Amino acid sequence: MRYNHILEIIRKNPSKHQFESLSEAEVQREIVEGIPQDYIDFLREVGYGTVNGTCFNFYGGLVEVDEILGHLYDEDSHPELKDVFLFGDNFSGDAVGFLTTDHWAIVEIWHDDDLSINPTEEKTFEEFVVNMFEQFK
Numbered sequence: 001m002r003y004n005h006i007l008e009i010i011r012k013n014p015s016k017h018q019f020e021s022l023s024e025a026e027v028q029r030e031i032v033e034g035i036p037q038d039y040i041d042f043l044r045e046v047g048y049g050t051v052n053g054t055c056f057n058f059y060g061g062l063v064e065v066d067e068i069l070g071h072l073y074d075e076d077s078h079p080e081l082k083d084v085f086l087f088g089d090n091f092s093g094d095a096v097g098f099l100t101t102d103h104w105a106i107v108e109i110w111h112d113d114d115l116s117i118n119p120t121e122e123k124t125f126e127e128f129v130v131n132m133f134e135q136f137k
Contacts, residue, residue: 002126003039003045009133016136019049022060023074036104037099038126058088068095069111078115
């Protein structure tokens with residue numbers, strides 16, 4: 001399994017990292033053309049939940065920007081955000097997701113910077129997950 005190391009971190013720190021499983025049917029609903037396999041593997045193996053209490057929240061599936069940032073989001077002002085599907089947020093108004101028009105690149109949406117799209121240092125979802133959990137072992 002791809003995420004054994006992450007599962008071990010969660011098992012050793014259940015009060016810090018709280019995750020729930022998804023059913024196979026729920027995982028299957030997330031599979032769309034182009035979606036990174038490492039993201040699907042994460043949903044299947046790890047599920048959804050929070051890292052280090054309130055550091056980061058992984059959603060139980062992809063979410064459109066307006067569902068999370070709807071109070072700030074105006075489609076006319078930010079048409080590029082329709083191409084972003086979010087997979088989590090930092091509990092402070094900044095969300096992270098995939099930019100589908102750029103080979104599903106991982107991007108952050110900063111709420112205090114006019115909802116700008118910012119690429120992350122991580123090039124894959126798996127790299128993003130590993131970096132996130134390594135901070136809070």
